[in-house]
Amino acid sequence: MPVDFTDKQGGKTYGQLRKKQEDALDEINKDCVDGGDYSDVEDLEEKLVAYKAKFMEYDLDNSGDIDIMELKQMMEKLGQAKTHLELKKMIAEIDTTDSGTINYTEFLSMMLGKKNSILKIILMFEEKGKEKEKPTGLPPKKSLADLP
Template sequence: MPSTVLDKNDYQGGAKWGKVKTEQAKKIDEINRDLIDAETYKEYEDLEERLSTFKTQFMEYDTDDSGDLDPTDVAYMLEKLGKNKNILEIKKMIAQVDLDGTGTINYHEYVQMMLGKKNSILRIILMFEEKSKEKPGPSGVAPVKRFEDLP
């Protein structure tokens, strides 16, 4: 994806930021449609749902709206997940996933990391995040317990 870095000195950039995010969402939606049509990951029955989740995650962690996850974005992601790492560890994680040698993770590489056969540290951390999300507990009034029911 082409770089769409915003001007940090423009304090009235809310509309521009919204436009950049909308354009980024459209590009990712187009990539997702191509992935679904190509049937590269046809073994996943819930592919559309997974790609939608990946899109949301990718856009959230791409803090500079460049279309790539650079070491700063990955550091933010890991910090948000409570897994702080130093810059050398982050660069090693990115190198495991980076297929084109740019030192960043683009959306194609992100999807391949999450759905591909090869395990990476980032994939394990992100999958752990999904599993650790709170599941809804029982609701309503608890059943009445009596002494006769105790073992």
């Protein structure tokens, strides 16, 4: 009995799905820039590129939404494991469409908006917590005069 692999996601199909999602998110980013809703945000275009990458990183199935399991994996990856109830509350805080998931528009309004949510705070701290670039090469030479 032959195995049918045509319905499996992978390889070329995965790349096409990923590209389709990226194009859709680019369109939303373009609307944000053109719409003027976030005109007071500094470095808006740079932030939108970073937020798109972050959203795509955590939208594991490329559905266009971050569901509760993807949010769970995101929190674990960030070292902030949460209970099922906490995850539901985090989604409810952001979910304006009552879909039970976080779509990209909701993600952007969370990150760029004035209101703070638990997820926004965690993501902002994660960004600030990244290690600074360490100097490379030999350490500078010191003399006896440099000692305290």
